[in-house]
Amino acid sequence: MKPSNSLLSASARVAVIGAGRLGGVLAGALRAAGLDVHGPFGRDAAVPTVDIALLCVPDAAIAAAADAVRDRARFVGHVSGATTLDDVDFSVHPLQTFTGDETPDVFRGIGCAIDARTDEALAVATGLADALGARAFRVGDAQRAGYHAAASTASNLLLTVLDAAEQLAVTAGLPSADARALLAPLVRRTVENWADAGAEASLTGPIARGDEGTVARQRAAVAGATPDLVALFDQLCGSTRELAGRTQEEAA
Structure with a gap:
């Protein structure tokens, strides 16, 4: 096998697994x-010989999938935001949420966390991000869990808050x-x-105003x-009071 050294060349063969x-x-x-993309393949499919195998499988399946190809x-890489590089050469994690119905330009302009075990593999990860039109930034193994927690808070956990608001x-x-x-x-x-000014500068509402009477009426409505949702409401209010306190300290 003589894979191309240029990721952006049409002769570079990429297998997407998952x-x-x-x-x-x-x-x-x-x-x-x-x-030159092959797949996406199921995890049990026969994958052809390629330059790059990109694993889009659940985190728990990465080790077995990497070993199989x-x-x-x-080069073998994964797209997990939280998993280390123990079983792969590089990682490319698009910082976006996907439903499966997006058009190819969904990656354009978004962040893409990358890392690699060698300079050559890092060039592969960077090239993939560039090909997608994404903005590559490096996150090492030691910071990966914290980075992914930030992503989950901004997306997955946010949906929990929005669902509570809908209820x-x-x-x-x-x-x-x-x-x-x-x-x-x-x-x-x-x-x-x-996005423009940060949470402290953007905070409004009764907690920011110190209107605890209104917060108490809100809590009574939630409880009734x-x-x-009372525990979630209380936790969010407590954290928001801390945020408001930081804002007041900076203004003092």
Whole structure:
């Protein structure tokens, strides 16, 4: 096997292993970028000899998947945000959420955490990110879990908060679809403010104003309509008070 040294060359052969949400979208995007892409393959499929094997499998399956293709690829990488490089040569983690229906340009302009065990493998990871139009930044094994926790908080855990907001709106008489449509502009503006200025500068509402009477009425409403959300509400209010306190200290 004489793999191309240029990742961006059409002769570079890439196998995508894992046909889930990300695997299909990633294979399509790399193919649209001009690479010779094979797959996405299922985990038990026969993978051809390639330059790069890119594992889009669950974290727990990475070791076995890497071992299965090691003799058929010069470089083996995974797309996990949290898993170390113990079983692979490099990692490429697109900092985005995927449903599986995205177009190839979904990667353009997003962040992409990369790392590698050698300079040559790092060039491969960087080249893949560049081919996707993503912004590569390096995250080492020691920082990987913390980085992925940040990503999960910004996406997965955020959905838990938004689901709670939807549930509360429903108890106030709004159908779920209407609740999402009405709350979405508020969520978008909040995120835009945070992106522009950070959380401390963007915080508004009764806790920021010190209006604990309003917070108490909110809590009573939560307890009456959706008691299973009280613990989440209390935790969020406590953390928001700490955020408001930091804002006041900086203003003093």
